[in-house]
Amino acid sequence: MVAAAAEVKLLGMWASPSVRRVEWGLQMKGIEYEYVEEDLANKSAALLRHNPVHKQVPVLLHGDRAVTDSLLILEYIDETWVGRPLLPRDPYRRASARFWAKFAEENCREATKKAFFERGEERSEAIEQLREQLQRLDEELEGKKFFGGVEIGFADLAVGWMAFWLGVSEEVAGFTVVDAKKLPRFAEWMDDFLRVPVIRDNLPPREKTVEFFRYYRDQQLAAAAAAK
Incomplete structure (x- = not known):
């Protein structure tokens, strides 16, 4: 199953290695997503609402779910969508x-x-x-x-x-x-x-x-x- 573009959004910042890491994972899985660039000096209401604890990117929005922390996002991606596995099955x-x-x-x-x-x-x-x-x-x-x-x-x-x-x-x-x-x-x-x-x-x-x-x-x- 490949998610439609409207279902998945990634709040990020272009220079962040953590954000790019999530993009690599999404693309390896063949998942369509909308990328939303954040100005971390003027954080959006969406970022503050979906990551109220750390108020940082990346944030993956999947429908009404928000997942934060790039490594946890990678695991979420791997467990949610079929396709090439990111983590070994062994x-x-x-x-x-x-x-x-x-x-x-x-x-x-x-x-x-x-x-x-x-x-x-x-x-x-x-x-x-x-x-x-x-x-x-x-x-x-x-x-x-x-x-x-x-x-x-x-x-x-x-x-x-x-x-x-x-x-x-x-x-x-x-x-x-x-x-x-x-x-x-x-x-x-x-x-x-x-x-x-x-x-x-x-x-x-x-x-x-x-x-x-x-x-x-x-x-x-x-x-x-x-x-x-």
Whole structure:
């Protein structure tokens, strides 16, 4: 069953990796949807009504249902519509996919955030932590093209933000963690992931993204300095 366009809406913001992750999942499933761009500086009544707790994107609207949190949205998509599965059907492999998704979301993203915003010793520690975490992902890819095996799956969509946005973060904040010699499998996975048509065709323009995140970083650092 493929949902009609009027049945599914995605509230998002063009530069958000979490939003793009949901779009990848929707398109992998062949689900028609309406995309609604949100101005996060002037949040819509729909966003505030459907995500009153966090007031953030993405929000998936399916009829009168609202689902928030990008990883939970992916699971909802997988369980609601037939088509290519995102999560493995085997219980062990499904648990493994969820583990690596959680690992990337909680550990890698937090370390990247600190490397992006912090300075001095805290920044150096975050960069080292991120290198160690990427090493674990590199080891997990041994003998596999993707975390999902021969095709991308749930774990790849969860880790996928690093294939594009980690490079953006490195450029904007002036640090380097992805070394193809030290992380050969992970570096190859990044290239392979970005070549998958549904991913390649649903990425924001790189220069515009770099410009946006540079502005965002400057604004956050200025606000932090003013608060001291």
